Amino acid sequence: MENLMEFLKTRRTYRRFEQKEIPGEVVEEILTAARFASSAANRQPLSYIVIREPKAVSDVFAHTKWAGALPPELGQPKENERPVLFIAVIENLDINKECDTDAGLAISNMTLAAWNRGVGSCMIGACNKPALSEMFGLTEHQKLHTVVAFGYPSHESHIVDMESSEQFKYYLDEKKDYVVPKRKLEDVVRYYP
Template sequence: MDNLMELLKSRRTYRRFEQRQISREIIDEILEAARLASSAANRQPLSYIVVSGAEKVEEVFVHTKWAGALPPEQGQPKEGEHPVLFIAVVENLDINKNCDTDAGLAISNMTLAAWNHGVGSCMIGACNKAALSELFGLTEDQALHTVVAFGYPTHESHVVDMEDEEQFKYYLDEKRDYVVPKRKLSDVVRWL
């Protein structure tokens, strides 16, 4: 249990990466973790598109926006810092139109399975879904939920207690590591 809590604590969002490929075994494990996720009524409406190889990754990268809380020169990965893999999460609407919770669970499994191997990730909601849907060749029964970026991080990320209501924005410290304020347990839990 200690190891699981350590994994959960350190599995943060990472936004700068080494230009080192992720092995096929690890990619397969990330996908297997998604496949194993719980699903409403077990309908399993999600499918996945794997984007690897520098050229294809760049084709996706240009449609992604990173770290909305930071000025682009701080948050947007620069050349040489880009992810090396994207996995797109696709909703198959003919199976189930309400995929949001399924997608969240699958993404959580994927990012944890990746981090278990030291592979960091960033889920990207702020992407050009129209352009990416075309690039991926999605049908009219399919919708792009999210793309998730992966790579070996070159920075750290630390959680700190959120001391006041205005302090929800993450920031970079003097080492350019991310600092992520989280609401304290006592602020978000009420026991009946």
């Protein structure tokens, strides 16, 4: 359990990556982890588009925004820091229109499976969904939920206690590692009765 807690603590959002390919078997493992995820009524409305060819990765990257809490020169990955893989999560509306929780669970499984192989990730909600949907050729029965970026991280990320309610913005320390304030347990938990 101690190891799992340490694993969860270090499985953070990573935004700068080595320019090193992720082996196919690791990509398959990440996708299998998504397949294993729980799903409401076991309907399994999600499917996945894998983007790993460098030109396609670059085309998808152009429609993504990174680290909204930081100025772009600090938060946006530079040319030699970009992810090497994107996985787009697609909601199939014919199966289930309300699948936000399913998607969250699948994404969580993917990022955990990736981290188990040393691969860092960043979920990108701030992507240009209309442009990406057109690029992927999605039909009106399919909706892009999000894209998740992957790569071997070239920085670290550390959790610190959030000392005040306004201090939610992550920042970079002197080594350019991410520092992520999390609300303290006593601030978010109460026992009933």
